[in-house]
Amino acid sequence: MNLSMTLTINGERRDIVLDDPRVTLLDLLRERLHLTGAKKGCDRGQCGACTILVDGQRINSCLALAVSYDGAAITTIEGLAENGTLHPVQQAFIDHDGFQCGFCTPGQIMSAVGLIAEAQAMGDPERIREAMSGNICRCGAYQGITEAVLDAQARLAGSKAETAA
Amino acid sequence: MNLFDYFRPASLAEAVAAGSQPGSAYLGAGTNLLDLMKGGVLAPSRLVDLTHLPDLNRIEQLADGSTRIGALVKNAALAHDPDFARAYPAVAEALLSGASAQLRNAATVGSNLMQRTRCAYFTDPASACNKRQPGSGCDAIGGENRAHAVLGWSDHCIAVHPSDFCVALTALGALVEIEGPTGRREVAMTDFYLLPGDTPEKETVLEAGEMIVAVRLPPEAAAFAGHQRYLKVRERTSYAFALASAAAALKIENGLIVEARLALGGVATKPWRTQAAEAVLVGATPGKEAFENAAEAAFAEAKPSGENAYKIALGRRVVTRALMMAAAGTPKRMPALPASPFASETGANAHV
Numbered sequence: 001m002n003l004s005m006t007l008t009i010n011g012e013r014r015d016i017v018l019d020d021p022r023v024t025l026l027d028l029l030r031e032r033l034h035l036t037g038a039k040k041g042c043d044r045g046q047c048g049a050c051t052i053l054v055d056g057q058r059i060n061s062c063l064a065l066a067v068s069y070d071g072a073a074i075t076t077i078e079g080l081a082e083n084g085t086l087h088p089v090q091q092a093f094i095d096h097d098g099f100q101c102g103f104c105t106p107g108q109i110m111s112a113v114g115l116i117a118e119a120q121a122m123g124d125p126e127r128i129r130e131a132m133s134g135n136i137c138r139c140g141a142y143q144g145i146t147e148a149v150l151d152a153q154a155r156l157a158g159s160k161a162e163t164a165a
Numbered sequence: 166m167n168l169f170d171y172f173r174p175a176s177l178a179e180a181v182a183a184g185s186q187p188g189s190a191y192l193g194a195g196t197n198l199l200d201l202m203k204g205g206v207l208a209p210s211r212l213v214d215l216t217h218l219p220d221l222n223r224i225e226q227l228a229d230g231s232t233r234i235g236a237l238v239k240n241a242a243l244a245h246d247p248d249f250a251r252a253y254p255a256v257a258e259a260l261l262s263g264a265s266a267q268l269r270n271a272a273t274v275g276s277n278l279m280q281r282t283r284c285a286y287f288t289d290p291a292s293a294c295n296k297r298q299p300g301s302g303c304d305a306i307g308g309e310n311r312a313h314a315v316l317g318w319s320d321h322c323i324a325v326h327p328s329d330f331c332v333a334l335t336a337l338g339a340l341v342e343i344e345g346p347t348g349r350r351e352v353a354m355t356d357f358y359l360l361p362g363d364t365p366e367k368e369t370v371l372e373a374g375e376m377i378v379a380v381r382l383p384p385e386a387a388a389f390a391g392h393q394r395y396l397k398v399r400e401r402t403s404y405a406f407a408l409a410s411a412a413a414a415l416k417i418e419n420g421l422i423v424e425a426r427l428a429l430g431g432v433a434t435k436p437w438r439t440q441a442a443e444a445v446l447v448g449a450t451p452g453k454e455a456f457e458n459a460a461e462a463a464f465a466e467a468k469p470s471g472e473n474a475y476k477i478a479l480g481r482r483v484v485t486r487a488l489m490m491a492a493a494g495t496p497k498r499m500p501a502l503p504a505s506p507f508a509s510e511t512g513a514n515a516h517v
Contacts, residue, residue, distance in 0.1 A: 003171060021171035035419070044200050045268060057241075057270040063196045067171055068214050115266065120245070126501040131402035134265025151213070155210065 005070035009033065010079025018067055025069060026050045026061035029076060036104045037077035041136075048135035051107040051114070052076050058114025060134075079108035080113065088159070089113050092152035093145070101140035111135045112149045116156055125150060166199075173217055177344055177378070183213045185346050185374030187234075191215055193237070193276030196268050201281060205290045206297060221378060224249055230384030233342075234475060235276030236377045240330065241266070243274060253382060254495045255393040255412050259333035262504035263395045265404050275377040277330045278341065278357070278367075283406055284324035285309065295321045296365045310471030312408060315480070316433035316464070322365030323470035325431055326358065327406050329504070332430035333395050335438045336412035337386040345375035345402040354380075358435035389414035389426060391495055396487040397430070397504040398479060405430030409480040410504070411487035415451065422446045422455070427488075432480045439463040443485070451492040453485065460484035 003018040009029075016028070024041075029052070030034045038061055041049035045063040052061045053075040080087035091113050092098070099105040111132060121127035128149045129142070137145065174180035175198060184191055188210035201207040208431055215221070221237040232252065234243060243249055244260035264272065286292040286304040293302035305313055305323050313323040331354065339354045357369055370376075393414035399405035410430035416423050425446035429437040442463035449455035458482035468478045486506065 001170070022166050044203060045265075048267060051267055052230055057239075058267050059271040060196070060265075060267045062193075063199050063268075065171075065192065065199060065212075065214075068173075068192065068216055068219075069193065111267065113232065114270075118241075118245075118266070120499075121349050124501060130403050130502050131266050133401075134267045134313060 003067045004118075005067055007069065007071075008073040009035070010075060016066075021065070021067055023066045024062055025052065025054075025066045025074070027062040028066040030073075035076050035078050038110075039103055039106060041104070046136070047104070047107075049104050049107040050110060051110040051135065053110060053114055056114075056117060058111050075110070075113075077110055080109070086157045087113070089116070089148070089152040092148040092155065093163070096144045096148040096151060097141065098144040098148035099141050102137075104135060104137045108132070108135045108137065108145055111114075112152060115149065116153050122153060122157070123150065123160065128153075166202045166207075167210075169209055171214065172211060175217075177218065180213055180215060180218060180376065181344060181346055181374050183211065184376060186211065187373075188214055189374075191279075191376050193273040193279075194239075194271040195276075196264075196272045197276065197280045201288070204288055205280075206288055208361060215376070216273075221275075227381075230348060232382045232387075233431055234274050234380045234382075235246050236273060236379055238274045240264070240272045240274065240277060240347045241269040244269065250386050250499070252390050253333070253337065254390060254499075255335040255395045255414060255491075256330065256337065256382075258499065258503045259329040259395040259397075259410075259412060261499065262410075263329040263397060274330075274380055275339070277328055278380070280327060281368075282324035283327050283415075287324060296324065296361075296368075299364070299366045308471070308472065311473050312406075313470050313473055314416070314432060314434045315467040315469055315473055315476045316437055317360050318434050318470045319361045319363065319365070320467070321363050322361035322434065324361075324365070325433060326435045328428055328436060328515070329395065329397060329407060329410060331436040332410055332428045333412040334380060335436040336393075336414055336426040336428035336432055337389065338383055338426070339386070340383065341377055342379040342381060343371065343375050344378045345372060351352040351381070354436065355438050369491050383429045388416055388424075392491045393426075393495055394487055394490040395504045396483055396490060398451075398483055398506060399431075402502060402505055402507060408511075409476055409483045411480075411484045412482070413487040413491040415446070416489050418449060419494070422451055425459075427459065427463060427484065429480060429484070430478050432467070435495065441465065441494060446488075451488075453489065456485045456488040456492075458480070459488060470483075 039049035041047035190209035250257035397410035
């Protein structure tokens with residue numbers, strides 16, 4: 001049974017034919033579209049390494065049946081940088097040592113981008129830690145991650161204020 | 166994961182017709198269903214994808230003062246809806262204390278009600294489990310069972326219901342709207358879930374092909390907005406299921422409690438409303454003494470199902486504290502750590 005679907009991935013419209021309904025968004029991205037930024041950690045929604053944005057909201061792509069997301073707009077870590085310039089959240093993770101081995105980092109960054117858009121945790125490290133609890137870092141870089149998210153929040157709020165002015 | 170047919174109905178009628186076929190399962194976001202299918206716990210032959218159905222993703226104020234939540238409303242969307250969170254703050258707090266931000270963005274209201282127990286023996290196909298395979302036995306009894314139920318359990322099943330959301334809904338007297346092959350009906354949350362008895366595989370009143378289309382909070386639920394909290398004790402501060410939780414709502418007039426609502430989570434085989442404890446509170450002066458009496462009543466029937474006697478003492482303290490928090494008044498802003506005993510309003514300095 002072939003299933004036809006359309007996704008907009010990092011701004012580009014893609015027509016996709018699936019030969020198997022079991023394919024998750026994560027496997028579609030990694031194995032069929034060769035966007036390997038989103039990582040397969042636990043594959044059961046517990047670690048957050050597969051976090052992507054769907055219509056602007058962060059979700060676990062490992063627990064999302066691809067065919068069910070027909071018509072959605074997806075952003076992966078590959079879609080964040082613009083014209084060779086890192087996204088402010090990416091830059092903040094580098095500036096604050098928000099990682100060690102880097103395996104969880106794409107998921108952490110996508111989760112942070114989603115968190116900042118949700119606007120529930122402005123300037124509050126405890127709210128940031130709570131809102132990032134779906135992303136596990138086994139190197140234990142949490143201190144740097146929290147600082148990076150705080151800094152990126154402030155930078156993005158600043159640039160938004162500039163744009164408005 | 167087994168191979169299955171995928172079907173995307175265009176209407177409720179098409180959904181129910183497909184869902185009534187043997188082997189069918191309804192697909193919401195799939196955060197629990199796909200997890201169980203990956204583990205070989207469930208193997209439906211057809212998934213009926215409800216997520217593209219129209220009209221099920223709305224939060225509506227009805228003329229009689231009820232609030233109707235469509236089955237496809239996302240957990241996060243509901244918790245962050247300003248009007249909803251103002252009217253039913255304990256429901257919002259319960260939602261935000263469950264799962265992770267990613268899961269709350271995907272998981273739907275209907276699926277939250279339909280999620281399965283996290284009993285490790287249920288999720289392990291190599292273990293005996295009467296829920297998964299009726300008649301096979303229960304390896305949780307006599308096994309690793311410190312997280313299991315102290316209320317509502319039977320010799321056939323001691324698994325707890327995992328939801329936080331459902332506990333707050335149960336306290337506030339929510340109703341479940343159901344669509345099925347024979348039409349529409351509605352059932353109170355307190356009647357929606359069944360006790361395990363000797364048929365733990367039958368968890369709800371839903372018959373073959375029936376699906377949840379909405380959850381409704383009745384008009385009287387809105388009167389508790391000023392004094393309601395959800396408190397959840399767990400093994401981690403965030404992203405963990407409850408060991409013991411309570412949703413408490415009070416109506417206080419002239420220094421006396423005139424009406425109380427109380428439901429328990431993490432300790433029972435279904436979201437557990439305790440009207441005996443509510444009755445103890447009516448007419449009492451809000452305070453530790455009344456709340457401890459209520460906690461005593463809430464757990465009067467509790468008994469350990471294994472290495473979990475601590476849950477009775479813990480549960481009583483959670484009830485007492487949830488009532489103290491409710492009596493103190495609903496906080497103006499959602500605490501930094503929702504439903505956590507470590508919560509403070511800003512939370513910036515409370516690194517736990």
